[in-house]
Amino acid sequence: ETGVTQSPTHLIKTRGQQVTLRCSSQSGHNTVSWYQQALGQGPQFIFQYYREEENGRGNFPPRFSGLQFPNYSSELNVNALELDDSALYLCASGRGGGTDTQYFGPGTRLTVL
């Protein structure tokens, strides 16, 4: 098991609502990346934070935003939820600006009704 934890485990929201997902990085890691994984597919990169600043972003709209805190924990915020946002959201932590191995948490399962 990695030292990356995520909360909550499961979450149900309705369309149009906002959601905040949380991630605690493995000790000693200063980067955190967020991924969206739909059923039956591989994870898709949302963005990465390094030293509290966004350090790379995938093809996700601005309603997906994030924060990294001084203790390297992180939040993923999604506004104006859509049905297609239903997925497993994974965070991964690592050292350095992205070239180091990323260690994944167990994910948060988001269902949008």
Next chain:
Amino acid sequence: GESVGLHLPTLSVQEGDNSIINCAYSNSASDYFIWYKQESGKGPQFIIDIRSNMDKRQGQRVTVLLNKTVKHLSLQIAATQPGDSAVYFCAEYEAAGNKLTFGGGTRVLVKP
């Protein structure tokens, strides 16, 4: 637990046999390639990686082969065990965009 591979290609292998999982990638500019294993209810777990300037790398019971000519990556698992049953993803990393891109995944089922 979470089901991560409802409609994925499946490789069935007898316990003790070797497994080979294949992956085609698209980005010639990728700097390195990684294999991940994902069990139901868990996040992806790092198995092994290989830099783009290499063509083979070995780990414990696993070997990754990279053929840049045809943009093909494979993972070989020796003496497959029941605990190897999972969904396997290849991923490619490009430093320029600081982006890790995952492939579609293959489910491996180990038969006792």
